[in-house]
Amino acid sequence: MKHVIHTLNKAFDHRVRLGVMAVLLANDSVSFTELKEALDLTDGNLASHVAALEKAGYVEVSKQFLGKKPNTTYSASASGKQAFQEHLNALEKLLRG
Template sequence: MKHLIHTLNKAFDNRVRLGVMAVLMANETVSFNELKDALDLTDGNLASHVSALEKAGYVLVNKQFVGKKPNTTYQASKEGKSAFQDHLTALEKLLRGSA
């Protein structure tokens, strides 16, 4: 049997990615600026971490224009919600010291 530490999802090792997923789990959709403000990140930092989560299939990105301004929103994918919940469950088990 795997040790609990090996059941944690490496995609959520970084605190920014963990924060992004936490915000997306609590909200249906979140705009780029809302997510940036909620996590106190720079544009580039947020973009690179969201890109990694999108590549993993955990985040859905919707880009559109509102008037002449770009508007990007994010939401957790079904796979992302499941993977994040599994990660949280593994963390809880690790904290309790149970298998």
């Protein structure tokens, strides 16, 4: 039988990725600026972690212009929501012993 620690999703190992997913699950979509401010991150730090989550298929990115200003928003994909919930369930099992 696999120990519960081995069921944790490595994509969420880093605190920034854990934070990104937590914010995205609490909201339908979040702009780059809102996410950056909510997690107190630099542009580059947020961009690299979101890119990793996007590559894993956990985050969907929407880019558009509001007037002449670019606006990027993020949302959790269906597979991202499921994977994050499974990760949280594994964490809960680990905490319960």
